[in-house]
Amino acid sequence: MALILVTGASSGLGHATATELATQGHDVVVHARTPARVAAPASGGQWAGVVIGDLAETGEITDVARQAAAFGRFDAVIHNAGTMHTPEAATVNTIAPYLLMALMDQPSRLIYLSSSMHRGGSRGLAPLADGTASYSDSKLWVTALAMAVASQWKGTATHAVDPGWVSTRMGGPGATDDLAAGHQTQVWLATDDDITPPTGGYWYHQRTQDPHPAARDLKFQDRLLHALEERTGVRLE
Known part of the structure; x- marks a missing residue:
C-alpha cells in the first residue's frame, strides 16, 4: 500500500479523494x-x-512541508488545495505546490489539480508577484508547472487533472459535471501501474486532452520557474 498526501482534504474533491484512497x-x-x-x-x-x-x-506552506517530511518520502502527493479568490489564488494554487515540491523529498507520483478555466489564463507573469492573478491565471501556471516537472524530474510520474465543474463549495450548486467522477482520475493516477502516457498527461475523466499551448511551451515553463524562484527565494532543483 502507498503513503499518499492530499492537500485541501477537509471537504469537497480533496476529502472524496482521500476517503477513496483510504478505503x-x-x-x-x-x-x-x-x-x-x-x-x-x-x-x-x-x-x-x-x-x-x-x-x-x-510561512505556513513551509511549515506544512516540515510537518509532511516527518512521515517520510511519499509515494504520491496530490496537490488538491485551491481557491478562486484573488489575491490568494496565486499563492494557494501555484506557489504552494511549487514550494511543497521544492521543500519535500521527491515522491514517486505527483498530481496537480488544474481546471478547464486554465485555458483563459495569462502568459504574463507580473500578477504572480503583485497579487492580482486570477483563478484562470493560477491554473494555467500550475498546469505549466506540472508539465515542466514531468519533463525535468526523472523517476517521478507527474500529471495535471481537470476534475470538471462539479458541485462542491467552490464549484457551486449550478455545476453540471459528475461529482462522483470528480475525484476518480486523481485516485487512479496515484495508484494505478498502467497509465499511458506514464508522465506529463493533462487528464479529464481518465482521458488525456491538450492543455493550453503555453503549458507545454518550454520557454514559458522556464519563465514561470524563474518567476516562482524569485517570488519565493527557493529554487526547484
Whole structure:
C-alpha cells in the first residue's frame, strides 16, 4: 500500500479523494487549513496522519512541508488545495505546490489539480508577484508547472487533472459535471501501474486532452520557474 498526501482534504474533491484512497487501504495523510476542519474519512476509520497550515501564507506552506517530511518520502502527493479568490489564488494554487515540491523529498507520483478555466489564463507573469492573478491565471501556471516537472524530474510520474465543474463549495450548486467522477482520475493516477502516457498527461475523466499551448511551451515553463524562484527565494532543483 502507498503513503499518499492530499492537500485541501477537509471537504469537497480533496476529502472524496482521500476517503477513496483510504478505503482502498492506502496510508493517507491529509492536509487542512485548521484542526477544526479535519473530518474523518467518509468510509470510517482514521487517517494515517494530518498536517495543518494555511496555504495562502508562505510561512505556513513551509511549515506544512516540515510537518509532511516527518512521515517520510511519499509515494504520491496530490496537490488538491485551491481557491478562486484573488489575491490568494496565486499563492494557494501555484506557489504552494511549487514550494511543497521544492521543500519535500521527491515522491514517486505527483498530481496537480488544474481546471478547464486554465485555458483563459495569462502568459504574463507580473500578477504572480503583485497579487492580482486570477483563478484562470493560477491554473494555467500550475498546469505549466506540472508539465515542466514531468519533463525535468526523472523517476517521478507527474500529471495535471481537470476534475470538471462539479458541485462542491467552490464549484457551486449550478455545476453540471459528475461529482462522483470528480475525484476518480486523481485516485487512479496515484495508484494505478498502467497509465499511458506514464508522465506529463493533462487528464479529464481518465482521458488525456491538450492543455493550453503555453503549458507545454518550454520557454514559458522556464519563465514561470524563474518567476516562482524569485517570488519565493527557493529554487526547484
